[in-house]
């Protein structure tokens with residue numbers, strides 16, 4: 261006896277796919293505009309990062325002796341390694357951009373309003389997960405740039421009152437940055453954070469499935485109770501579109517466009533070039549990734565008394581502000597036109613992010629050598645030797661950390677009138693060998709005797 265087998269039914273039954281099809285795909289959802297696809301784009305980027313990360317892990321070796329050369333090998337010799345690394349890098353960058361977009365967009369449509377506060381809180385956690393991923397991933401390259409930026413951020417943690425030193429010890433895995441730090445960052449970057457983010461993301465998606473996304477009717481009406489919202493949403497859903505294929509196609513297209521952008525950037529500009537290998541002994545210049553330019557600009561622009569505090573207080577403040585947002589915004593409307601203050605706040609924040617990034621892009625605050633001479637107050641008369649020292653001050657990137665008379669970034673102390681606090685000999689030894697743990701690089705092997713003496717002359721003449 262023969263029986264025709266319907267394979268589609270067979271697979272559906274044996275793998276119990278029926279409920280998934282009905283619950284997941286065939287349901288109706290309120291129609292949404294194309295830009296609601298930003299969330300899908302983030303999910304796709306997360307997937308791309310996980311997959312490219314797994315491939316990178318095939319060759320990466322998390323030990324100070326081999327980390328750098330393994331990344332070099334990966335980039336230069338492994339088949340398609342350059343592309344995988346590039347895709348990982350650019351997907352990470354675009355994820356940061358899309359995360360801000362998603363955040364601002366949700367604020368605009370009132371996405372954190374009842375009953376979606378839970379969805380919002382998990383989203384805030386995911387945002388901080390992204391920050392942790394980029395902080396830990398940065399060090400893995402183990403080149404000069406990465407190492408010294410990490411030193412610099414660790415130095416900033418030290419400003420946290422009472423527990424600053426403990427935090428640094430904990431993050432570093434010991435009294436100084438070295439092999440244990442790399443192992444820790446590696447474990448955080450590959451295991452802890454992605455696992456935690458995967459769980460939180462699952463919760464985020466579950467809540468989106470349960471509570472849906474802010475519908476057009478919710479954005480129009482004045483909503484005062486959960487019941488009213490429930491009814492409005494149910495009506496919108498009734499009138500809405502099938503999740504599959506309509507919503508999936510729209511969000512999928514948006515996500516695809518973002519992915520193609522990452523792939524295009526990886527293809528045409530490749531991964532980030534490697535800087536010389538970090539050696540933990542001498543010299544270098546730290547520099548953050550472009551997606552943190554706004555942050556370095558912010559720190560550099562605020563007064564030097566506030567900067568060291570702001571740098572550590574800002575992330576927790578941002579976190580608290582985002583968590584508090586649903587409780588503070590009690591306006592019964594969700595339409596941004598009826599929430600002018602919120603509209604102004606979002607516009608101002610987005611504009612500030614872009615403006616700060618732009619400033620940073622065009623500024624000499626980097627840890628890298630610059631042409632621009634450090635500003636010196638008019639009353640200061642410099643001898644010709646000191647003038648040469650002043651040029652060296654920019655050439656060696658000193659003015660990327662030290663302000664003079666309040667002008668410049670505030671990573672290191674202001675060097676105006678340093679001559680009253682320090683003797684020339686003390687200044688020399690600070691430049692040649694900063695105290696252990698200092699973010700200031702040692703210039704021991706980089707300055708000739710002549711250059712050093714000109715630099716010190718310049719610093720000593722910096723007095724009114």
Ligand code: HEC
Pocket residue numbers: 412545546627653656657658659660661662671672673675678681682687690691694695697698699700701703715719
């Ligand atoms: C990466 C940032 C950074 C760079 C680049 C840097 N410094 Fe520093 N510097 C610091 C920090 C931070 C301190 C605070 C003391 C410490 O941690 O060693 C400091 C301290 C000093 C001091 C002692 C200040 C005092 O008040 O006692 C001098 C002098 C100095 N730096 C000179 C220089 C010179 C000259 C250069 C360039 C050749 C330079 N620094 C480059 C970060 C930097």
